[in-house]
Amino acid sequence: MSIRDYYKLTRENFSLNPKQDASVYFGGANINGRIKDRLETDFLEERSVPKFMIFGQYGAGKTHTLGHIRYVLGADPYFSVGYPTEVRLTELPPLRSRDTWAKIHGLLVDELGRDLIRSAAKSLARQAPESVDPEQHFFENAVPFGDTALRSSQAKIYQALLFTGRQETVAWEWLKGRSLSADEKATLGVETDLSGPMSYLNALLNLASLVHRGLGRKVVLLVDEAESLRSVSDSNSVDEFTSMFRKLMDNDNNVLGMVLAFQSEGGMEDAPEMLTDEAVRRRVGHDSGYIDLTPLVSEGSDVKDFITEVLCYLVDQEAAKAVLEKEGSDVDPGMFPFTVDAIEALAEYVMEEPGRQVPSQIISKMSTCVATAYRDGMRTGHACRLVDEGIVNQVLYPDQES
Secondary structure (H helix, E strand, C coil): CCHHHHCCECCCCCCCCCCCCCCCCCCCHHHHHHHHHHHHHHHHCCCCCCEEEEEECCCCCHHHHHHHHHHHHHHCHHHHHHCCEEEEEEECCCCCCCCCCHHHHHHHHHHHCHHHHHHHHHHHHHCCCCCCCHHHHHHHHCCCCCCHHHHHHHHHHHHHCCCCCHHHHHHHHHHHCCCCCHHHHHHHCCCCCCCCHHHHHHHHHHHHHHHHHHHCCEEEEEEECHHHHHHCCCHHHHHHHHHHHHHHHCCCCCCEEEEEEEECCCHHHHCCHHHCCHHHHHHCCHHHHEEECHHHHCCHHHHHHHHHHHHHHHECHHHHHHHHHHHCCCCCCCCCCECHHHHHHHHHHHHHCHHHCCHHHHHHHHHHHHHHHHHHHHHHCCCCCCECHHHHHHHHCHHHCC
């Protein structure tokens, strides 16, 4: 019998996937509420789109939190209807000391995707009055950022995206930052290439403007692995990234939201410096713009709640109830296959050291306990081997086993 059938799991094994299981948020009800409040506040106030940071130690749930934000924005009618968005979840690549904004510009453009941008361009072109050329309509409505040369060139790029073939391909490469040949520029009619960090950023903001005007949705980028910014140490590069984040977090940007998640073992003191620059902090509302995930399971009661929430999610409750009734067990189906004493022992272990109060570590220990009990049940022929305190202690303190 498989472990799934033995313990009535809802999947092949006892595990969680940060992205696939984003519809639920385990533990930390206060943090979940704070995140939703922040999303709503950002839409309602001058920021106009979500702009904030989340951080925590390794395994604290950053990726899952970003996935949950994406789920909330797309599935909660309050947000999906009231504040329609086009959400993309991505992560920063490894960065080096002298890397510049150009390193991530193409990545962000690719994350938006050619299909989305073409769809937005076609939709906006259809909205143009018959007497107005699509290019002029693009210039007047979908390229508000940058100087005249950039705006004019990007309007022509949008028009090129209405077609297929080489013209569209070259237009997309321009958006990603490739310098065009003289012949390519003449074919598309563009006046300038993207050169320099501000032109890259303005082009990105213009893409978000196109999506907003063409499709009625605001772009929100959820960016994981932002701790890689710590590797950027050259003073000029640091200044460049800092300037870009200032611009992104500024109220003038009302079309492109960005939520960054970074790993930090030492709290805000360990945060990438370009994300804690005073000008950036001021734009996100100082401390309110930085959400620490540490409190997710910081108290004993939080740990127990987290464990039972995970069990209720991963175990078929009706099937568990039937098994327990057949066995004559008084274990609460919401705790199955753990006993009360087992949960108490696991919670006590977690609270012994702050480094253990991490969601990923708790789930890992739970998974090992379930697997250990399953193997024992298979070996002994037990129809339903519960995870009791003995199993938990065997897993948590293996050196003490005789």
